[in-house]
Amino acid sequence: MGCFCCFRQEPEEEEEEEESIKAEPARTNHPLSTLFRNISFQAESKRHWALIEEILKIGNGNPTARVFTFAELSAATQSFKLECLLGEGGFGRVYKGHLEETNQDIAVKQLDRNGLQGNKEFIVEVLMLSLLHHPNLVNLIGYCADGAQRILVYEFMPLGSLEDHLLDLSPSKKPLDWNTRMKIAQGAAKGLEYLHDMAHPPVIYRDFKASNILLDENYNPKLSDFGLAKVGPVGDKSHVSTRVMGTYGYCAPEYAMTGQLSTMSDVYSFGVVLLEIITGRRVIDTSRPSDEQNLVQWAEPLFKDKKRFAEMADPLLEGKYTTKGLYQALAVAAMCLQEEASTRPLMSDVVTALEYLMVSNSDPVDQRQDSRGSKAGTETGSNKEKDEDEWRQPENGIGS
Numbered sequence: 001m002g003c004f005c006c007f008r009q010e011p012e013e014e015e016e017e018e019e020s021i022k023a024e025p026a027r028t029n030h031p032l033s034t035l036f037r038n039i040s041f042q043a044e045s046k047r048h049w050a051l052i053e054e055i056l057k058i059g060n061g062n063p064t065a066r067v068f069t070f071a072e073l074s075a076a077t078q079s080f081k082l083e084c085l086l087g088e089g090g091f092g093r094v095y096k097g098h099l100e101e102t103n104q105d106i107a108v109k110q111l112d113r114n115g116l117q118g119n120k121e122f123i124v125e126v127l128m129l130s131l132l133h134h135p136n137l138v139n140l141i142g143y144c145a146d147g148a149q150r151i152l153v154y155e156f157m158p159l160g161s162l163e164d165h166l167l168d169l170s171p172s173k174k175p176l177d178w179n180t181r182m183k184i185a186q187g188a189a190k191g192l193e194y195l196h197d198m199a200h201p202p203v204i205y206r207d208f209k210a211s212n213i214l215l216d217e218n219y220n221p222k223l224s225d226f227g228l229a230k231v232g233p234v235g236d237k238s239h240v241s242t243r244v245m246g247t248y249g250y251c252a253p254e255y256a257m258t259g260q261l262s263t264m265s266d267v268y269s270f271g272v273v274l275l276e277i278i279t280g281r282r283v284i285d286t287s288r289p290s291d292e293q294n295l296v297q298w299a300e301p302l303f304k305d306k307k308r309f310a311e312m313a314d315p316l317l318e319g320k321y322t323t324k325g326l327y328q329a330l331a332v333a334a335m336c337l338q339e340e341a342s343t344r345p346l347m348s349d350v351v352t353a354l355e356y357l358m359v360s361n362s363d364p365v366d367q368r369q370d371s372r373g374s375k376a377g378t379e380t381g382s383n384k385e386k387d388e389d390e391w392r393q394p395e396n397g398i399g400s
């Protein structure tokens with residue numbers, strides 16, 4: 001469930017879009033023409049066409065999204081029955097449904113933002129997910145725009161979100177093991193890499209957080225929620241200036257303070273989520289003592305003191321990880337969390353680093369219990385030194 005969506009409260013249009021209002025694009029022959037016909041733009045029309053034109057620069061795509069009627073989705077979810085409710089976020093409720101004709105489970109998100117107010121996020125999400133296809137992005141099966149209804153239909157992700165498996169776990173729920181955590185981090189990084197490097201112009205996801213990373217039956221992660229995604233800068237521009245939206249705690253400092261949005265803002269958010277994955281702590285947790293409520297601030301002094309790295313590992317891991325793996329994962333997180341956007345790594349570098357981490361630490365999971373029966377958490381001598389040699393701390397540390 002989402003929390004602290006503090007930047008989303010006023011769904012006003014962004015300033016730069018005011019300036020770029022152009023004529024309507026040729027809609028009739030476009031592969032997404034069904035979408036154009038299905039959405040009543042009313043007074044918002046011109047701004048939305050400008051937005052659509054901007055997104056369509058990414059390409060024509062292969063729109064496989066199907067148009068559903070409200071009656072079809074009502075039947076699929078047993079009239080949006082409460083028992084079918086999977087969760088609720090800032091934009092509305094998500095229900096589990098089933099399509100009889102294809103014998104397929106689906107997730108149905110009904111936007112509830114006072115009628116047409118959520119139109120912009122709806123359009124962006126449908127367009128983006130129609131144009132972008134990757135194994136680490138959730139698949140949009142279709143949508144419904146009957147009357148004032150704005151409903152998105154996705155593939156059903158049986159294991160829910162990363163948040164459900166990582167944060168505020170009930171004692172009965174099995175925590176994720178280290179290898180699964182790294183697998184999720186790597187897959188999510190690949191999703192962002194695709195948006196930044198394969199899409200032209202690049203796409204900035206803008207809402208990278210644990211609840212937006214959904215998991216299939218094998219814990220393969222897929223990014224969901226593209227309503228806030230934004231076409232990135234082109235040419236020699238380093239950023240786009242835009243209204244600050246996203247989720248408190250995950251936003252990069254330069255974006256939160258000045259509205260300067262770049263792919264590096266996503267890299268920062270990735271660093272926050274990676275830190276959540278390693279620590280099992282929520283980015284903002286008001287139930288903790290005041291000096292531990294902000295995860296990044298709590299981690300700052302620990303990042304600078306190698307002897308305290310083990311304090312950052314999630315206690316629910318019970319020490320089942322290698323020292324080297326922990327150090328490497330923390331190094332990646334620290335680099336992504338650099339205050340200065342230009343010193344953060346590219347997502348392609350992050351993917352490479354996580355791939356290396358997984359390959360070089362691919363021994364059996366319980367590596368801390370070595371053959372002599374000693375715990376790796378207390379290991380001494382050459383192994384420990386070797387592990388520490390492989391640790392490369394970012395030159396500036398974080399927050400410096």
Ligand SMILES: Nc1ncnc2c1ncn2[C@@H]1O[C@H](COP(=O)(O)OP(=O)(O)OP(=O)(O)O)[C@@H](O)[C@H]1O
Nearest residue numbers: 001002087088089090091094107154156157161211
């Ligand atoms: N495709 C899906 N398959 C299975 N469960 C899903 C799917 N999409 C969403 N969910 C569930 O519904 C919950 C609510 O999702 P939603 O995206 O509406 O809100 P959120 O991500 O928690 O918050 P926010 O609105 O701030 O993004 C998710 O946390 C997840 O558990």
Ligand SMILES: [Mg+2]
Nearest residue numbers: 089211212225
């Ligand atoms: Mg979400």
